[in-house]
Amino acid sequence: MATIKDVAARAGVSLGTASRVLSGSSQTSPDSRSRVLAAAAELGYIANGPARSLRRSRTDVLGLLVSDIRNPFFSELAHAAEQEARHHGYTMLLANANEDAEQADAYLRTFASQRIDGLLFSPQGTVSPQLAATLASGLPLVFLNRTIEGVDAPLYGTDNAEGVGHVLAWLRQRGHRDVAFIGGPDTISTGAERRAAYLAGREKHGISTDDRLLDAGDFLASGAAEAMCRVIDRGVPFTAVFGANGLTTLGAVRALRERLGAEQAARIEVVSFDDLDWFEFASPPISAVRNDASSIGRLGVRGLVDLLAGRGAPGRRIATSFVDRSRRGVQ
Amino acid sequence: MATIKDVAARAGVSLGTASRVLSGSSQTSPDSRSRVLAAAAELGYIANGPARSLRRSRTDVLGLLVSDIRNPFFSELAHAAEQEARHHGYTMLLANANEDAEQADAYLRTFASQRIDGLLFSPQGTVSPQLAATLASGLPLVFLNRTIEGVDAPLYGTDNAEGVGHVLAWLRQRGHRDVAFIGGPDTISTGAERRAAYLAGREKHGISTDDRLLDAGDFLASGAAEAMCRVIDRGVPFTAVFGANGLTTLGAVRALRERLGAEQAARIEVVSFDDLDWFEFASPPISAVRNDASSIGRLGVRGLVDLLAGRGAPGRRIATSFVDRSRRGVQ
Numbered sequence: 001m002a003t004i005k006d007v008a009a010r011a012g013v014s015l016g017t018a019s020r021v022l023s024g025s026s027q028t029s030p031d032s033r034s035r036v037l038a039a040a041a042e043l044g045y046i047a048n049g050p051a052r053s054l055r056r057s058r059t060d061v062l063g064l065l066v067s068d069i070r071n072p073f074f075s076e077l078a079h080a081a082e083q084e085a086r087h088h089g090y091t092m093l094l095a096n097a098n099e100d101a102e103q104a105d106a107y108l109r110t111f112a113s114q115r116i117d118g119l120l121f122s123p124q125g126t127v128s129p130q131l132a133a134t135l136a137s138g139l140p141l142v143f144l145n146r147t148i149e150g151v152d153a154p155l156y157g158t159d160n161a162e163g164v165g166h167v168l169a170w171l172r173q174r175g176h177r178d179v180a181f182i183g184g185p186d187t188i189s190t191g192a193e194r195r196a197a198y199l200a201g202r203e204k205h206g207i208s209t210d211d212r213l214l215d216a217g218d219f220l221a222s223g224a225a226e227a228m229c230r231v232i233d234r235g236v237p238f239t240a241v242f243g244a245n246g247l248t249t250l251g252a253v254r255a256l257r258e259r260l261g262a263e264q265a266a267r268i269e270v271v272s273f274d275d276l277d278w279f280e281f282a283s284p285p286i287s288a289v290r291n292d293a294s295s296i297g298r299l300g301v302r303g304l305v306d307l308l309a310g311r312g313a314p315g316r317r318i319a320t321s322f323v324d325r326s327r328r329g330v331q
Numbered sequence: 332m333a334t335i336k337d338v339a340a341r342a343g344v345s346l347g348t349a350s351r352v353l354s355g356s357s358q359t360s361p362d363s364r365s366r367v368l369a370a371a372a373e374l375g376y377i378a379n380g381p382a383r384s385l386r387r388s389r390t391d392v393l394g395l396l397v398s399d400i401r402n403p404f405f406s407e408l409a410h411a412a413e414q415e416a417r418h419h420g421y422t423m424l425l426a427n428a429n430e431d432a433e434q435a436d437a438y439l440r441t442f443a444s445q446r447i448d449g450l451l452f453s454p455q456g457t458v459s460p461q462l463a464a465t466l467a468s469g470l471p472l473v474f475l476n477r478t479i480e481g482v483d484a485p486l487y488g489t490d491n492a493e494g495v496g497h498v499l500a501w502l503r504q505r506g507h508r509d510v511a512f513i514g515g516p517d518t519i520s521t522g523a524e525r526r527a528a529y530l531a532g533r534e535k536h537g538i539s540t541d542d543r544l545l546d547a548g549d550f551l552a553s554g555a556a557e558a559m560c561r562v563i564d565r566g567v568p569f570t571a572v573f574g575a576n577g578l579t580t581l582g583a584v585r586a587l588r589e590r591l592g593a594e595q596a597a598r599i600e601v602v603s604f605d606d607l608d609w610f611e612f613a614s615p616p617i618s619a620v621r622n623d624a625s626s627i628g629r630l631g632v633r634g635l636v637d638l639l640a641g642r643g644a645p646g647r648r649i650a651t652s653f654v655d656r657s658r659r660g661v662q
Contacts, residue, residue, distance in 0.1 A: 038460060061441070069400065069406045069409055070403070075400045075401045078400055078427065079400060079427060079429065082426075091437070091438070092426075093424040093425065093426065094400070094425035095424065095425065096409065096410060098410065098414075103417075105368075106417065110392070110422040110424075114445065129368065129369060250609075254611075276609070277552075277609070278581075278607075278612060278613075280588075281584065281609065281612065281613050281614070282609075283612070
């Protein structure tokens with residue numbers, strides 16, 4: 001089997017250069033990089049990861065455990081985090097908890113046994129036994145977008161209070177008083193923070209405080225549709241709906257159209273936390289808080305790289321923007 | 332540091348049971364599973380993956396390298412594949428090529444050095460040096476949805492010819508003669524197969540054979556929008572658009588609305604390969620080939636598990652269905 005020395009000789013570079021290229025370091029020239037990779041491929045060289053990591057006690061692999069890879073927010077975040085990790089010489093392996101705490105635990109265990117160098121994590125809500133073990137092991141960890149109270153790890157996430165502030169200001173400007181709010185689980189920090197910001201601000205913005213207009217789903221389309229139906233069934237009229245994340249808004253719009261018909265549903269304005277591809281095509285178009293998933297992913301990786309280098313990582317709330325599509329609407 | 336013997340003693344189970352639970356085997360009772368996991372968490376036990384894999388020469392980890400995790404088809408496929416892998420006692424690590432052959436190569440290298448047991452792969456198009464090295468290493472591999480000509484590995488993927496057949500029949504039934512076709516890259520097997528099936532069938536279905544109505548993007552929204560604009564600029568009128576994957580349709584619809592305005596764009600019927608969440612909300616609603624991403628993911632994992640067990644895996648084309656939303660449309 002070819003060794004790294006064979007690769008360096010074939011490529012005509014030093015052993016150190018070959019090693020840097022093959023370990024994914026960014027401190028190599030494009031020319032030596034392409035020669036080393038070509039030589040490695042020609043010789044069928046395969047780095048022995050497990051043996052190497054026992055010697056060096058690092059793997060240059062980061063783990064990213066997201067809540068739901070089918071949620072466009074998380075797939076965008078994962079994409080950006082992975083690009084940033086590669087920029088710093090790390091490979092990023094992804095795992096998907098599917099909003100399921102038990103599945104998250106199984107992946108925490110896998111990542112621990114694969115000896116990743118650090119973990120980026122969007123948690124499901126509480127400290128599970130496996131998360132406690134992961135924290136106790138001293139694995140460097142940052143939270144992405146969701147945090148767990150009492151756990152001492154930096155959070156890189158959306159500024160939820162600011163985002164909800166955009167929505168409240170828009171609702172007032174559009175003259176909505178009766179607004180249905182479809183939230184997410186209170187056990188997830190983003191669900192709790194968005195709901196708290198909405199409740200704290202609604203009266204000041206001239207919005208009804210009738211709690212029959214409030215309900216919550218599971219941050220997935222199906223649970224949100226059920227929550228929307230419960231609000232409709234309570235019979236309190238409303239002129240606008242606020243969905244607390246993208247898939248919640250999808251479920252709410254589906255329920256409105258199924259229960260009220262497309263024509264009557266089109267008289268209700270919808271506003272969303274998270275901006276999705278299709279909001280511009282809806283009737284009327286859906287205005288939305290644009291959650292900066294890319295920045296969250298990138299800054300989270302930089303924070304983890306700082307922790308790995310022994311520097312501090314303070315965490316950060318990332319600002320949102322608001323996309324007002326109402327002027328192009330039918331109202 | 333706690334050993335597996337300590338965990339077994341604390342949990343009150345045999346060493347074999349503790350080992351099976353901690354290696355993720357499905358052949359354990361729920362009761363012993365929960366006791367072993369609780370004991371492992373209490374004792375801070377962490378399996379030594381790299382050391383273990385050198386001894387056993389397997390890791391119980393499968394790799395899944397998808398083309399673009401932001402494409403809902405692949406995030407759905409990844410989700411289903413991961414559930415199926417867990418069912419068979421494997422952990423699935425995901426990597427995202429972002430439709431970039433060089434990035435795909437970097438992940439093939441990482442997976443090789445991490446010593447995964449097998450690979451599920453949606454390739455970018457051609458045999459790269461790193462893919463050649465991966466194939467030469469004998470790593471069990473199945474292709475998901477996309478294949479590379481001349482590579483001897485089973486393919487689990489959509490029946491593209493059958494799916495395009497649905498679209499052609501629908502176009503004829505709706506009376507469309509002038510149809511714009513926005514395809515994907517011919518270097519990707521799905522792009523080539525869908526285009527070939529469309530070209531072979533269009534005349535028989537009464538569809539114009541004017542090649543100025545054909546163009547192709549990159550299977551992402553931006554490239555498809557540019558292709559749609561090129562067709563518009565050629566000035567040949569059309570009454571329908573066929574987008575060759577979900578993101579292609581998104582880009583085409585965006586371009587139609589930007590170039591023609593929402594009102595005139597709504598007079599053009601759109602049909603898509605891949606069904607997306609929002610197609611029911613579009614004006615008019617978009618009919619689509621439903622690509623069974625979940626079955627492709629699940630059957631691909633079963634094929635890989637068969638290869639790992641030394642059994643044959645013949646590959647399989649998975650049937651599509653067609654969602655006709657035209658009756659609810661405005662026409």
